[in-house]
Amino acid sequence: MSVEMIIFLIIAVATLGSALMVVTTKNLVHMALWLIVVLLGIAIFFAMLSAGFLAVAQVVIYIGAIAILLIFAIMLTQRTTQEAGSSFNSNWRWGILVSLILFAGLFIILVNWSGISTTPPNLDSRASVADIGVALVEPNAFLLPFEFASVLLLAALIGAIYVAWDRRKV
Amino acid sequence: MISLSWYLIFAAALFCIGLFGVLSRKNAIAILMGIELMLNAVNVNLVAFWRYVNPGQITGQVFAIIVFAVAASEVAVGLALFISIYRRRGTIAADEIDLMKW
């Protein structure tokens, strides 16, 4: 078990644990914070997969923006912080069953899958960030998805504002 | 060395946890967080495949970036919706938002 594996396991367990916490805690803010921990875990995973730019992007985008947005939303909609009853709806058992089945299915498939034990080929020079930049804007590579993403973001931006705009006191 | 399956299994686990969250949480924002978890699991998968299967091309990474964009816009719009529902209905418990029932 090399150092790397140990680190991997530690972080994996940490992230999964916090993911479980995300799903089970009653208090929403704690949920958000646990989510942030999961996101950090995943950023570390990206770093381990030597996708540096993605790791940092993950931090900036998820933790920097989305997590904070979530927290904002939680605070805005928390008139009755401690709602009565459990934080799970009536058919949570079905939820467990389905997710377990899904996980079991995926696990089986992954275990039987031939390409399971591929070792990571060595990575070439550090210029991956520039490649991403070039790939995003090169016409025959990913210009179109990039443009679509920008349009999508714009639409989401305007849509969110419009939907959440409080009509009463314009 | 860490093999690809580890990452995939981790991502699968994360995905299922997210799924459970989505399926069984009462609060809408909790559902949204569940979805975030699932999206991140997908991202991990993508980057893992990129790293292990085909590091030469950066399609995996670009795809992950696109998933970032989608996730971000999804959260933004979702939360906007929840806020406006909250303003009108006074609650964002998924069960109570069931106007579409027969």
Added chain:
Amino acid sequence: MTNPLLSISLWFSNLLTGWGLPSGLVAVILGIAGVLITCVFVLVLAVFLVWVERKVVARFQDRLGPNRIGPFGLIQPFADIIKLLIKEDITPNGADRVVYNLAPILALAAVLLIWAVIPFAPSVLGADVNIAVLYVVAVGSIGTLSIIMAGWASNNKYALLGAFRTVAQMISYEVPMVIALLIPVILAGSMGMSEIVNDQKIWFVLIIPVAAFIFLVTSIAEIGRSPFDLIEAESEIVAGFHIEYTGMKFGLFYAGELLHALTIGALFATLFLGGWKGPGVTLPYIGPFLGVFYLLLKSFLIYFVIMWIKYSLPRIRIDHMLAFNWKFLTPLALVLLIVVAILHKLMVTLEFSYILYIVIMFFANIVTFFMALNLVKNYASNTRKNLGKPPEVVVIQTNPKIDQPSPVTSNS
């Protein structure tokens, strides 16, 4: 070995391997050691900063500042720290205990994380990551997170409101800061700090002054100091998000804030003032130390400027601040980014000489800045001109034959 630090670390690692530890473990320990050293170095600086802060503020306010304890009051910071340590550590009831205690730690951690990237000397730096600039921005966002946690956890309406206002300010100022950071990246061609520093044959501040100005302004706002310091605007919301924090937790926040100011200075130095560049840096033995000295010198210079701005400018209202950001800074940054990018691309492909390149770039910056100023001046004069007049009411001329009384236009 030209670099003493390297030789020390080599000696140390051989020592450890000698003890039979596996090489991986050795690398880890070395890493941790490196981290500890930088943190200690930076925290010491922080303490020194407290002293500097109080002396300079005094000088600005035409008074002496602490000079009782130790020569020129040097021991004063330690006195403060000891005071904070002794103070009772109160946790408000109903506060979210975990989040409450975690917030200050995160605040300080965010600031320390930035130092991992700042290059002290040609080869001496925390982690030569090729996406350092973006890393800085990411870490900035963690700072925001800590503030929210603090605000929320202290179960205090004022804290929560303060947290919201600071978060709003920090997030909105993050946008122009990122764009301003991109400009030196374009010039240097890479996001790695070391490339940026090496590329600065002429300090970037001379080539792209406006970018430097924008970065300075936004980072001051990011810290929450000087004109933008409504975080602990006593007159409005008592002490902002860290109302309920007492004792060392408050100390952490306070130290975090001071250190953040210095970090901004260091960043500014590395990005725009050529970092550790200075005469004699390449000398074999004393080179690295000279590098560190130059870096500190420049960062303290910027720190002085920040304090200078802090204690001379009055506070800005929250909506003016946001308006200033979204309506002036962000568009200016974007325009500048585009101009610089186009010019850079043009001049590089057409192989202009370096001097000509600098002159044109400088001149372009100045022109864009003054045009922006001009625009703002016109806008301001317009608003001032018809500030007094009531709004224009639109007249709807109904059918004259049906002789209803048509509404008379309100203005004369």
Added chain:
Amino acid sequence: MRTELLIWLLPLPPLLAFFIIILFSNKSKWLSHSIAVGAALLSFLGAMIVIYRAITTPHLGENPFTSNIRWIPTGDTWLTIGVQVDPLTAIVLFFVAWTVLMIFIYSVGYHNFGKPKGDHDQPGLPPHGSTVSDAHGHKQRIFSIEPMYSRFFAFIGLFAFGMYVLVVSNNLLTLFIGWEIMGLCSYLLIGFWFSKPSARNAAIKAFMTTRIGDVFLLLGIVYLYTATGTLSYQDIFRNPEVLHNLATIPSPIMGLSTAALIGILIFIGTIGKSAQWPLHVWLPDAMEGPTPVSAMIHAATMVSAGVYLVIRCFPLLSAGAENGGLTPPMIFMAVIGTITAIFAATIAITQNDIKRVLAYSTISQLGFMIAALGIGGYVAALFHLVTHAFFKALLFLGSGSVIHGMEHGVYHSGQHIDPQDMYNMGGLRKKMPITFWTFTIGGLALAGFPLLTAGFWSKDEIFADSFAHAPIVFIILAISALLTAIYTMRQISLTFLGNPRTKEAEHAHESHWTMTYPLIILAFFAIVFGWLGIPEDFPLIGGLVPNFLHDFVGSTLLEHPEALPFNPIPLITSLLVSLGGLLIGWLIYRNIPNGAVDPLQKPLGKFYTVLKNKYYFDEFYQWAIIKPSIWFADVFVSVWMDRKVIDGFLHWFAFISMEIGRFLRNFIDKPIINGFGDLVGEVTKRTGFIIRPMQTGKIQQYMIMALVTLAAFTILFYYLLISVR
């Protein structure tokens, strides 16, 4: 203009006249009659030009003017129709053109053009005169114009078109078309005064009897077409091997060769058309029509069309005859011809009506021609056909002008007597001199007054041929010739000689010039035309004029008919017969007082009444054919067939379908189909009701349901795949 094109154009003017009058100009009487007469004149001139060219071209027989066009595509070949002028057509065309023109002109006068409208004339009835008051106010009844004046000219125009088409055509099909058009026109013209019931019945009778003949003719034509594959004269009548194999191939009816059977069938057509013995009943009744019609149709053109057809088909009829022998159709023709001749002559003697006498004389003269052709007298038959056409048209038009005169008298006297009855006439020679002289010329020609009249020469030819080939025929024909002479003299003396028996006869008045000039022209031809056919070796005047007709017409046949050696006996008999008959006629009927009984009645006694009633043929047909067919139609067909069988079947059929319908409705439609429909409706409603609660509105439940099913399916497929592999 090329002759062929001109021939094509001959029938056209009368047709155009017919359409123009019918469609446009039937309002103005003057315009319609001028169009009709003009059209007749045009055709007449065209015909004369064609005839002149035909006569002047040598060997017309071998290569007549012919022009064909392709009409009906029969598989890959075409049925061609066309026009042809050979010597036979030329001669027939000659007399047709003349008689048609004369009749057109005559009918202008006959229908009292220029006279005022009748007081109370309605269309469909002959005009009854109109009262006019002259300068000093006293009333006078004069002729009134025919109300349906322009209609008459339209019909005779169509009739002329039919005749020209028949004459000019070069194949049996267009001949048949012309034949049918004339049949139609005879029906229209006989029944011209359609309000008179007798005219209506006569028209129907004429049409039906000719129709019977036409059916057989059509059968013959069709049989000929199937046998030879073509209908044109050139291919059949002038091509020996076609005639030969027609003659040799036996026909379904044993004993007769194909040619013989076709010949007989075609001849039956002629019997119908030319009113030969069994089918002659329609011609006397056809006198109901106006006189120009009787003249045109029943003297000159229509009846002669039948004879022309038989003459045209003579090569077919005589196919297979061993030089001089008689083939079965020829024998059949001879027999029918002679019977008709003697039979009609006997009836003619007892008739009182001036037009009926002429009608029966036409029948007998046609009998002469058929008999002549029957015994092989090809040229004689044609010769008599042409001469008879002229003097019979003359006689009819003369009788028309006599009747016209008598009507004048009737208007004058005011009483109603029959203007057509000879016993009311008498002594008209002083009142109507032109009519008298022309009528007597015609009569003498009919009787065959020697040397002078055309009738003599043609009858002499027939006597010569019949004497040479079949003496028995010769004897009967002689007797009928004697009778002919007697009744013509009777007619002349009753109408013209002696003194007027009635007041109307005294006031008779000569007819208008439009009626008398045609009489004069026809009289001229009745005399002159005879001189064209004088046989060479006739004593004294034989060589003077070349026997043009014999040479010219003879050339149409393949083998030229040889000229008979002169034989005195037929000549003498013809002289005796004609002069004797005339003398007897004159002696008997010299001066018959008014109201006298026919002198022949007493000597003939009962036989006289038989002759008077036309051998009771009409009654016989009425009893034998018409009554049973009516009975058959009324009783059998309508009662049994129609009501019982067909209606029965239909009722039964309706009943059955009603039952089936009811069964289907009650046992299949209602229970099953409707039931099924309702079932489907019900099932969907119920399932809908069951499934509805599934839609809880809670989104997470939807997701779970979806994922559960997904999981189930994936597992299922996974194990299926495994089991399959």
